[in-house]
Amino acid sequence: MFVRIVKMSFQPEKIEEFLANFNAKKEFIRKSPSCRLLELYRDKTNSDIFFTYSYWETEQDLENYRNSDLFKGVWAQTKILFNDKPLAWSVDKITSLI
Numbered sequence: 403m404f405v406r407i408v409k410m411s412f413q414p415e416k417i418e419e420f421l422a423n424f425n426a427k428k429e430f431i432r433k434s435p436s437c438r439l440l441e442l443y444r445d446k447t448n449s450d451i452f453f454t455y456s457y458w459e460t461e462q463d464l465e466n467y468r469n470s471d472l473f474k475g476v477w478a479q480t481k482i483l484f485n486d487k488p489l490a491w492s493v494d495k496i497t498s499l500i
Contacts, residue, residue, distance in 0.1 A: 403457055403458075403459070403494070404458045416483035424480075431456070431467075434470070435463065438459065439455065461492065
């Protein structure tokens with residue numbers, strides 16, 4: 403399982419716009435081929451910071467999504483709301499206990 407973690411920091415006055423866009427698109431993102439999980443988190447100490455976690459079957463599946471019209475549209479609407487450069491990590495899930 404391939405996991406993508408993205409940290410995003412938003413202009414405080416733009417957070418509601420981000421959340422509205424995310425909520426409008428989240429089902430489409432989750433239904434992308436080979437996307438197995440999509441989660442959004444908000445930092446407990448800095449409410450301007452959010453994280454997305456998405457699980458993909460392979461790294462190529464994520465790349466296919468990143469080259470899709472869906473991603474290009476979502477990213478274009480999201481990146482203009484940032485107050486800092488986003489950070490992203492690509493990791494392989496080793497263990498999961500539920």
